[in-house]
Every structure is written in structure tokens, then in C-alpha cells.
Amino acid sequence: MTITVYELDGVDDVRFSPYCWRTLMALKHKGIDDFERVPVSFRDRSPIAFSGQERIPVLVDGDHWVNDSWNIACYLEDAYPDGPALFGSDIGRSQAQFVNAWTQRIQNPGLINIVLWDAFQAVDPADRDWWREDREKMFGRIEDYKENQSEKLTAWRRDLDPLRMTLGDQPFLGGQAPAYVDYLVFGTFLFARYVGRENVIEADDSLQDWLGRLLDMFDGFARQAPKAMTSER
Ligand SMILES: N[C@@H](CCC(=O)N[C@@H](CS)C(=O)NCC(=O)O)C(=O)O
Known part of the structure; x- marks a missing residue:
């Protein structure tokens, strides 16, 4: 089915x-x-x-x-136990839950604080009034997020150091092969990519190798997905 x-x-x-x-x-x-x-x-x-x-x-x-x-x-x-494992074990599942919480509390909110304006540009025009009203209740004026990004970006990139350390020793967070922990963290980078802000990660950042490996997976499934072309940045 x-x-x-x-x-x-x-x-x-x-x-x-x-x-x-x-x-x-x-x-x-x-x-x-x-x-x-x-x-x-x-x-x-x-x-x-x-x-x-x-x-x-x-x-x-x-x-x-x-x-x-x-x-x-x-x-x-x-x-679907016959397919490749997402967690590998009960311990792997529990540890992935920590990574899930880290992305939800640290990685995602930090990124939203940087790309909120870009995300607005990536919203369907028919949804934008709804989105502005809803998001401005939480975050204040969307236009304010166009400015003063440099300090926020520096802090957000620095917080990714544990990822760089881990991926310096192994090709994936899951070890030699990708696992759900990879997709948890990767999802947030894809958010940046599709709202047109891939540059939140610098071109010479060591994380680019890992990102490239995941973008290539499944015949470039994520790489081929459309990105928003934001008019203003
Ligand atoms: N904890 C939920 C969070 C899901 C979530 O927040 N989804 C967002 C999309 S990224 C959503 O539905 N947002 C509705 C909205 O933005 O109004 C999960 O992991 O699925």
C-alpha cells in the first residue's frame, strides 16, 4: 500500500x-x-x-x-525492520532522541533567527499574510531579520563545532553509514538551502564534505529539490 x-x-x-x-x-x-x-x-x-x-x-x-x-x-x-536501520539499537534510538532535542532547541531556532526574512520569501504568496501575522506574534517584525546577521551567524556557526569534531573522525554521525541522527541535523541545513541561504555554512567549512555526501544520497534526492529564489537579501 x-x-x-x-x-x-x-x-x-x-x-x-x-x-x-x-x-x-x-x-x-x-x-x-x-x-x-x-x-x-x-x-x-x-x-x-x-x-x-x-x-x-x-x-x-x-x-x-x-x-x-x-x-x-x-x-x-x-x-519496516527489514530495511536498513535508522537507529541501529535501543541505545542508538535513545541517543538520537538527544540529537532530536538539540536540533529542536538549539540548531533550528538559531537558524530561524538568521533566515526568518528569507523564509518569508520562500512562503507561497497566497500564505504570506497569514504567515506574517502568525510569525510576527512570535518573532516581531520580519523585516528586522534582514539586518545585523553577522554576530548571529558567527555564534550559530561556532555552536556547530561538536559536529565538525565528530565528522572529523567518521564520515557520518551514524558512523561509517548514515543514520537517522544524520537526517535530524541535515534537515536543518536543508531548510537553509531551500530558502536560498546555503551560505549560512561557508564554502570552506569542513561540514561541506558531510553535507555533500548526504545531498548525493538516493540519486541526489535532496540536491535536486527546488530552492526558493529570494529577490532581496
Ligand atoms: N515536533 C514536530 C514539529 C513539527 C513542526 O513544527 N512542523 C512545522 C513545519 S517545519 C509546522 O507544522 N509548522 C506549522 C507552522 O509553521 O505554522 C515534528 O518533529 O514533527
Whole structure:
């Protein structure tokens, strides 16, 4: 039976949600290619009303649905044990939960603080009024995020040092092969990429090698996805 993934839609079919990308990479990792991607707009979440909540991604597999990217990864690991492991062991799953929390509390919010204006440009024009009103309640005026990025960028890049240390000794966070921990962290870099801000990571940053390896996976699945062309930066 075909799996369906509901994911947030942006301008020109750009899909920039880091949480959705974790799920997409996890599906590919499991060797599941036969899935349908259903775009959901920011202003209208009625397609996922069946899940009783408004967050995306939501995955439907036959008559079973799961929301929350972490729960989805656990579901895929348990429901598809014959595919390559996402966690490797119970210990691996527990440690990945820490990385999940780190991305949610440190890596993602730090990036949003830098690219909020770019993200606004990547939102479908039909959703922009909704998005501005919603986000300005949380973050203040979106235009303010165009300026004064240099200090924020320096701090955010410095906080990535534990990744550089780890990846100096092994090709993936999962070790010799990628695992869900890689996709957790990679999803946030993909968010930057698809809102047109790949330059949050400098060209000579040692993380570029790891990013390149993940972008090449599954026949360049993530590399080929469309990026927003932001008009102002
Ligand atoms: N903990 C959830 C977070 C999901 C989440 O926040 N998704 C975002 C998309 S990146 C969302 O649905 N946002 C709705 C909104 O921005 O209004 C997960 O891991 O799936």
C-alpha cells in the first residue's frame, strides 16, 4: 500500500520544512520509494484535520497514521525492520532522541533567527499574510531579520563545532553509514538551502564534505529539490 506524506508547501513547489525532510530521508533510507507527497498550505491545514492537530509532517500508511517526525521515524523503524536501520539499537534510538532535542532547541531556532526574512520569501504568496501575522506574534517584525546577521551567524556557526569534531573522525554521525541522527541535523541545513541561504555554512567549512555526501544520497534526492529564489537579501 502506498505511503502518503503530508508536507508544508512553499513558493513554486519549494518544500523547506526541516521536519518533513527528516521524514523523507528516513523513508528513502528504509528503501521505500513508493510514497506520495501531498503539499499542505500554511493557511489551510484541513488536509491533515484527520490527525487532530496542525503540525506537519503527517504520514499515512494504509489505515494507520502518525504525526511528529520523531514518532514517524520510530514507526518506520518498527514497521519496516527489514530495511536498513535508522537507529541501529535501543541505545542508538535513545541517543538520537538527544540529537532530536538539540536540533529542536538549539540548531533550528538559531537558524530561524538568521533566515526568518528569507523564509518569508520562500512562503507561497497566497500564505504570506497569514504567515506574517502568525510569525510576527512570535518573532516581531520580519523585516528586522534582514539586518545585523553577522554576530548571529558567527555564534550559530561556532555552536556547530561538536559536529565538525565528530565528522572529523567518521564520515557520518551514524558512523561509517548514515543514520537517522544524520537526517535530524541535515534537515536543518536543508531548510537553509531551500530558502536560498546555503551560505549560512561557508564554502570552506569542513561540514561541506558531510553535507555533500548526504545531498548525493538516493540519486541526489535532496540536491535536486527546488530552492526558493529570494529577490532581496
Ligand atoms: N515536533 C514536530 C514539529 C513539527 C513542526 O513544527 N512542523 C512545522 C513545519 S517545519 C509546522 O507544522 N509548522 C506549522 C507552522 O509553521 O505554522 C515534528 O518533529 O514533527
